[in-house]
Amino acid sequence: xxxxxxxxxxxxxxxxxxxxxxxxxxxxxxxxxxxxxxxxxxxxxxxxxxxxxxxxxxxxxxxxxxxxxxxxxxxxxxxxxxxxxxxxxxxxxxxxxxxxxxxxxxxxxxxxxxxxxxxxxxxxxxxxxxxxxxxxxxxxxxxxxxxxxxxxxxxxxxxxxxxxxxxxxxxxxxxxxxxxxxxxxxxxxxxxxxxxxxxxxxxxxxxxxxxxxxxxxxxxxxxxxxxxxxxxxxxxxxxxxxxxxxxxxxxxxxxxxxxxxxxxxxxxxxxxxxxxxxxxxxxxxxxxxxxxxxxxxxxxxxxxxxxxxxxxxxxxxxxxxxxxxxxxxxxxxxxxxxxxxxxxxxxxxxxxxxxxxxxx
Amino acid sequence: xxxxxxxxxxxxxxxxxxxxxxxxxxxxxxxxxxxxxxxxxxxxxxxxxxxxxxxxxxxxxxxxxxxxxxxxxxxxxxxxxxxxxxxxxxxxxxxxxxxxxxxxxxxxxxxxxxxxxxxxxxxxxxxxxxxxxxxxxxxxxxxxxxxxxxxxxxxxxxxxxxxxxxxxxxxxxxxxxxxxxxxxxxxxxxxxxxxxxxxxxxxxxxxxxxxxxxxxxxxxxxxxxxxxxxxxxxxxxxxxxxxxxxxxxxxxxxxxxxxxxxxxxxxxxxxxxxxxxxxxxxxxxxxxxxxxxxxxxxxxxxxxxxxxxxx
Numbered sequence: 094x095x096x097x098x099x100x101x102x103x104x105x106x107x108x109x110x111x112x113x114x115x116x117x118x119x120x121x122x123x124x125x126x127x128x129x130x131x132x133x134x135x136x137x138x139x140x141x142x143x144x145x146x147x148x149x150x151x152x153x154x155x156x157x158x159x160x161x162x163x164x165x166x167x168x169x170x171x172x173x174x175x176x177x178x179x180x181x182x183x184x185x186x187x188x189x190x191x192x193x194x195x196x197x198x199x200x201x202x203x204x205x206x207x208x209x210x211x212x213x214x215x216x217x218x219x220x221x222x223x224x225x226x227x228x229x230x231x232x233x234x235x236x237x238x239x240x241x242x243x244x245x246x247x248x249x250x251x252x253x254x255x256x257x258x259x260x261x262x263x264x265x266x267x268x269x270x271x272x273x274x275x276x277x278x279x280x281x282x283x284x285x286x287x288x289x290x291x292x293x294x295x296x297x298x299x300x301x302x303x304x305x306x307x308x309x310x311x312x313x314x315x316x317x318x319x320x321x322x323x324x325x326x327x328x329x330x331x332x333x334x335x336x337x338x339x340x341x342x343x344x345x346x347x348x349x350x351x352x353x354x355x356x357x358x359x360x361x362x363x364x365x366x367x368x369x370x371x372x373x374x375x376x377x378x379x380x381x382x383x384x385x386x387x388x389x390x391x392x393x394x395x396x397x398x399x400x401x402x403x404x405x406x407x408x409x410x411x412x413x414x415x416x417x418x419x420x421x422x423x424x425x426x427x428x429x430x431x432x433x434x435x436x437x438x439x440x441x442x443x444x445x446x447x448x449x450x451x452x453x
Numbered sequence: 454x455x456x457x458x459x460x461x462x463x464x465x466x467x468x469x470x471x472x473x474x475x476x477x478x479x480x481x482x483x484x485x486x487x488x489x490x491x492x493x494x495x496x497x498x499x500x501x502x503x504x505x506x507x508x509x510x511x512x513x514x515x516x517x518x519x520x521x522x523x524x525x526x527x528x529x530x531x532x533x534x535x536x537x538x539x540x541x542x543x544x545x546x547x548x549x550x551x552x553x554x555x556x557x558x559x560x561x562x563x564x565x566x567x568x569x570x571x572x573x574x575x576x577x578x579x580x581x582x583x584x585x586x587x588x589x590x591x592x593x594x595x596x597x598x599x600x601x602x603x604x605x606x607x608x609x610x611x612x613x614x615x616x617x618x619x620x621x622x623x624x625x626x627x628x629x630x631x632x633x634x635x636x637x638x639x640x641x642x643x644x645x646x647x648x649x650x651x652x653x654x655x656x657x658x659x660x661x662x663x664x665x666x667x668x669x670x671x672x673x674x675x676x677x678x679x680x681x682x683x684x685x686x687x688x689x690x691x692x693x694x695x696x697x698x699x700x701x702x703x704x705x706x707x708x709x710x711x712x713x714x715x716x717x718x719x720x721x722x723x724x725x726x727x728x729x730x731x732x733x734x735x736x737x738x739x740x741x742x743x744x745x746x747x748x749x750x751x752x753x754x755x756x757x758x759x760x761x762x763x764x
Contacts (some may be wrong), residue, residue: 132716138726139548146547158716159551161726167710174612175619177632177714311728318524337518338526 118406121208121381124374128154132371135160135168135182139233140358142387149378155371163353166396172197176365181372183358189228190221192361192430199255199362200226202447205373208380215424216357216397218433228359229376232394235419235427236354239313239332239345244323246419252278252349256301263307263316268444269430270354271298271326277351277428279401284431288439295443302451316343328356333393346416351428357397382406393417508744515737516753533740552739555723562634562709562719563702566641570702571695573642574649575687581650582657599647609709611640615712633713640712641702648701651696692754 121140138161146157160179162168165188171177172192184192203209211228217229228296241251245260248310255262273283275294285291309316313325313379314319315333325332333348348386362372362378376383385398386406395417396402402412411417433440515533519526538544539553581593599607619630664686668678705720713722724736 138551138723141547143547147545159716160713160715161551161723163722163728171710172709175616175632179715315524334520449556 101265101371102175116144116151117150119148119381119383121152121378121384123378127371128376130368130371131156131158131161132368132375133178133180133366134375135162135171135179135363137161137163137183137358140183140392142384142391145379145384145388148384149375152277152378153371153374162335169195170196173277173282176363178367179363179376180366180368182361182363183231183360186219186221186357186359186429186431189359189361191434192363193227194432198227199364199365199366199369201228201362201369201373201376204372206377206380208377211380211382211385211398211399211400213399217431228361229380230397231360231379232392232396233355234329234394235333235348235356236265236274236326236328236414236421238349239317239325239327239335240345240347241317241320241323241343243343243347244320249324249345249347250350252351255324255326258304258324260304261306261321262304263309263313263322264305265313265326265328266308266310266448268440269433271447272440272443273428273430274326275352277353279337279411283354283428284433286433288436288438291436291439291443295446297449298447302447305451308448308451329416329419330392330394333414336416339391346414348415348419348423348427350423350426351404352423352428355427355429357429389417418446454521465676480696511737512741512744515607515734515741516576517734517737520733532733532735533742534737535735536742548733549735551718552720552723552735555718555720556739558634558717559703559720562641562717563636563699566638566702567695567699569638570642570645571649571691572685574646574694574698575653575691577646577650578653578657579683582654586739594595596647596650599644600651604705604707608708611636611643614713615639632712632717634714634717636712636714637709637717640708641698644705644708645698645701648697649691652694652697653687653690656687660686689718696754 132149132155134157136159137441146159149155150157162171162182167182168182168184169191171189172179172182173195188199197352203225206229209225212230217225222228238249238252238255245258247254249255256278264341272291272294275297277283278286279293279297281287281290285294306322307313307316308327309327311328311331313322313327314331315326316336317327317332318323318339329346332344332408336344336346360372360376362369366372379388380398382398382400382404383406385396385401386404386416388394389396389401389407389411393411396407401407402418415423478527503593514525516528516530517525518529518531535546535549536553539546539549577596580598581589605726615632615636622628622630660683665678668682673681704721706725709719709722713719718726720739727733727736
């Protein structure tokens with residue numbers, strides 16, 4: 094019965110996704126004067142809607158070249174070497190802060206991006222870019238607790254339940270994420286630059302590592318699916334994908350009450366971009382509610398675009414799934430990872446110590 | 454004379470007599486030979502399994518009815534369908550289109566870089582084998598260095614070189630030269646020349662130099678001698694060199710990453726780029742198709758070689 098219900102939901106999802114993908118639904122109009130121009134996009138491989146680029150090309154009469162990168166470090170390395178001609182790229186928040194510090198980004202003119210008004214108040218203004226002079230938020234996700242409901246009966250609400258679980262747990266092989274959680278548990282700043290606090294974070298993790306069976310390199314979702322762990326610390330997008338693939342209700346994604354880590358990708362313009370004006374037009378297009386909704390429906394990442402969420406174009410199943418859009422209360426306790434270049438070595442050494450004593 | 458005695462069939466190292474397992478000399482020989490046969494087979498089959506099991510898994514998972522590449526959910530031909538639909542244009546999925554575009558870029562780069570590297574590499578090999586000039590030995594030694602230099606060193610040094618060169622050219626001539634297919638191809642040619650030259654040299658070393666001398670004696674000039682005598686003799690080496698260059702170029706990531714530009718995403722860069730979201734079985738399907746294509750190529754080339762040697 095549950096399965097049949099789920100099938101109906103999936104079918105409804107597919108239908109509504111398909112319906113939302115028509116170019117006629119996009120009320121956004123392209124400003125005059127860009128016909129025949131080219132926009133060079135540098136993004137993650139499948140991190141955009143199926144028709145987003147094609148629709149933009151049609152609406153503006155422009156050509157889009159779409160190149161891909163595999164990590165924030167790759168973008169920074171590539172642009173430090175000199176911008177080969179990209180107009181817009183999509184790094185994460187900590188990479189944006191490094192790029193701003195190193196002078197790798199152009200400032201953008203928000204007057205050319207009226208759809209910035211669609212961005213939720215919560216997602217405007219960041220420590221490294223208080224006025225959004227450098228970047229527009231694109232998509233976000235969280236790190237949380239993925240629970241196999243068939244083997245964990247108690248409802249998980251706190252990180253302490255995870256750290257003290259009588260069962261099998263996998264952590265993420267991500268230096269900053271794991272240590273930030275430990276710092277958070279100890280009541281420190283998750284982006285602490287204090288070597289002493291970081292050392293206490295290491296002790297905390299070592300003390301609570303008895304139930305860890307794997308420190309997973311981005312495959313905690315697979316461990317969970319194969320039943321090798323009862324709880325996996327994972328990125329929300331992967332867990333949502335798992336829920337979708339298994340067509341079951343065996344899994345839950347939880348952000349414990351103490352809070353967790355959030356990550357956001359930004360649309361930014363690298364220094365020396367040949368077509369800054371068209372990049373701004375593209376940002377405005379992306380922030381259109383219909384376009385943003387399509388991107389969410391295709392990528393399963395959360396959008397900062399409040400108008401897109403309110404538009405009803407994102408299916409209820411997505412909007413109401415806490416793996417994608419966490420509840421208002423848990424949003425209060427989400428922390429961005431900040432650039433900690435000065436103590437990066439301390440963090441790396443600390444994580445190495447944990448890897449040695451707890452193992453992978 | 455001493456050498457010959459050592460390799461004779463009845464001479465054994467005195468140390469073997471310390472092994473106490475078999476009773477007499479005759480049985481011991483039979484036992485060791487039998488054990489060796491089993492060992493050879495185990496190594497051969499073990500090696501084959503080690504080599505092919507991951508590839509078999511890759512092919513199996515290209516039919517997986519799930520977006521995950523590591524957990525079997527059921528059979529589907531969907532991933533192949535996506536690729537074919539995109540090629541014939543009935544359905545243009547953006548991610549498939551990007552992937553196929555990257556395949557096109559990869560093939561373009563590796564074919565062109567392979568051809569240029571083969572021409573230069575063959576000329577280098579000929580010059581080193583036939584030439585008599587000072588510094589030839591040094592050049593010969595230098596030729597092997599790119600084979601052992603790490604990719605990362607090559608990639609970074611080329612990128613630095615282009616950065617300086619572009620700065621100079623653009624200031625001097627007011628051009629807007631930048632990274633792109635040109636820089637990737639130059640980078641690939643740079644690391645491929647040595648491989649081609651080494652393969653062609655091996656072929657040249659097996660060629661009888663008297664054939665060329667005979668051609669000269671019979672009145673052929675250097676040009677005629679090369680095309681009618683030398684070239685057909687070393688052709689298998691040249692083809693092998695090109696195939697090697699093509700393959701190395703096709704799966705290069707590091708040099709490409711440091712020297713790519715706008716619109717030059719190759720397949721290796723694209724596959725790495727999928728790590729953020731998820732690598733889907735579509736990549737497996739594509740890899741399987743490429744595996745089939747390269748198997749066909751190898752079979753054809755083996756067939757051609759056996760035809761060639763029969764004549």
